Amino acid sequence: MIDVAFIGQLIDSMEEAVLRLDAAVTGKDFNSANKLRTFIFDLHRQIDAALAPQEGEKNV
Structure with a gap:
């Protein structure tokens, strides 16, 4: 199950960063700038992981 609120918070954090x-x-x-680039990359990975289908879920 995708936690929309969590992903929204990550996106808001990325926008600010x-x-x-x-x-x-x-x-x-x-x-x-280098610290923020790393932070943005980590946020991207978290968003990607949150959107990826979990074990037992179908990718629609």
């Missing part, structure tokens, strides 16, 4: 990443790159704060 992308905005912060843009500000970090624009401000040439490369240390923060």
